Amino acid sequence: MKRLITLMMACYITFISSAIAGEAAIQIQPETPNILPSVQQAAKQGDAKAQIILADMYYQGSGVARSYVKAQKWYELAAAQGEAAAEFGLGRLLYTGKGSRQDFSQAQHWLNKAAKQGHAEAQSLLGIMHYYGHTGAYDYTSARHWFELAAAQDNTTAQAMLGTLYLQGEGVKQDVVLAASWLEKAAQKGAVNAQAQLGNLYFQGQGVTQDYKxxxxxxxxxxxxxxxxxxxxLGAMYYQGIYVKQDYTQALMWLEKAANYGDTQAQSILGFMYYQGQGIAQNYQKAHHWFILASLKEQPDALLYLGIMYLTGQSGITNAILAESYLERSANQGNDKAQALLGVLYYLGQHNIKQDYKQARYWLEKSAAQDNSLAHATLGKIHANGQGVVQDLAAANQWFASACKLGHSPSCEEISTQKK
Structure with missing residues (x-):
């Protein structure tokens, strides 16, 4: 009987590995004879290999109606005989909650058994459990241990996760070059998240030579x-015309896909396109919609433009309190434009925002430290007029000169005016 099962496995069954969860599966090819009766007979007689095949068939719905409950039954029987593949299959079901209630503790128990037998997919999934804290605590060191063992067996998920660990410096010393190496191994085999991360490394020139192509x-x-x-x-590259010709139509297509999945960068850029009418009819209502969604995760540019829209009434209402709140939230995240605008508003005391030179200087100096030309110019005005500070024409000229150098043309004229 064991010989029969071995033959069936060799001739009729194709095992497929999933890049994400490391799922072992079987597919019955169209020309394959019906092997279910033979497998069932062998499984009922206690053949562990047959039990695993039957469990996989029920797990995938290959040749039978999908049933996680039946899959779990046969995995349990084979796992009781110490079969690593069955231990993995059982651990995976318990981890995902398919077939029975989700049970991280039992999932870890069975995955650990399979992993110690060298089962790469079990090692990878066990690493994921440690990485995400599903073993009771976030444990990057243990995660790395299991990922390294699985990666040594060419497990794609483990290679991608090792890349993430080295990229973030989680459980290891940060090493962007090593991160890029692991991510490229996984990306070459189609790992989606690895491809996205690797693309970002090439875009930023981190760990690899910058290469927009x-x-x-x-x-x-x-x-x-x-x-x-x-x-x-990708949408941002089309929007800015980086490597590719600027194309607002392509930008909108990709940004809308990402924005609808909750990507805040995409939501913010999409909001700005509607705000400016770039590649699409100007629509403040839709701009406001996308900025609001991005602001829920504190996206700095979205917060900035919500502040502007509530200041100007482009949101549908004018509300200085809301405007000040949004601008401050953006400024607190280091957005130099929000810091400059907030500083100018406090300096001028406009739009129902009380004049406050101390607050003005606070935000303008933060913005100026990031080379914001408007902040430099306004600080020049403050020192030239002695507003909240002792009048200091020399300091004013320094601010005007730096603002001029940064491209603020009115400040270039202020320098000569102050000298007179």
Whole structure:
């Protein structure tokens, strides 16, 4: 009987590995004879290999109606005989909650058994459990241990996760070069998240030589497979005309896909396109909609433009309190434009915002430290007029000169005026 099962496995069954969960599966080819009766007979007689085949068939719905409950039954019987593949299958079901209630503790128990037998997919999934804290605590060191063992067996998910660990410096010393190496191994085999991360490394020139062509290619590959992060990056490249010709139509297509999946960068850019009427009819209502969604995750540019829209009434209402709140939230995240605008508003005391030179200087100096030309120019005015500070024409000229150098043309004229 064991010989029969071995023959059936060799001739009729194709095992397929999933890149995400490392799912072992079987597919019955169209020309394959019905092997179910033979497998069932062998499984009922206690043959562990047959039990695993039957469990996989029920798990995937290959040749039988899908049933996670029946899959779990046969995995349990084979796992009781120490079969690593069955231990993995059982652990995976318990981890995902398919077939029975989700049970991380029992999932870890069975995955650990399979992993210790060298089962790569079990090692990878066990690493994921440690990484996401599903073993009771976030444990990046244990995650790395299992990912390294699985990656050594060429497990794609483990390679991608090792890339993430080294990229973030989680459980290891941050090493962007090593991160890029692991991500490329996984990306070459189609791992979507690895492709998106690798594209970003090429775009930023981190761990690899900056290469917009490579960035575009990896973003495009991941975007076509549904990665919202890659869709957002690809949309941004079309929006800005980086590597590709600027194309608002393509930008809108990719940004809308990403924005609808909750990507805040895409939502913010999409809001700005509606705000400016770039590639689409100007529509403040839709701009406001996308800015609001992005603001829920504190996207700095979205917060800035919500502040502007509530100041000017472009949101449908004018509300200085809301405007000040949005601008401050953006400014607190280091957005130099929000800091400059907030500083100017406090300086002028306009739009129902009380004049406050101390607050003005506070925000303007933060913005000026990021080379914002408006902030430099306004600080020049403050020192020239002695508003909230002792009048200091020399300091004023320094601010005007730096503002002029940064491209603020009115400040260039202020320098000569102050000298007179």
């Amino acid at each position: 490579q960035a575009y290619q990896w973003f495009e590959s991941a975007a076509k497979q549904g990665s919202s992060a890659a869709q957002a990056k």
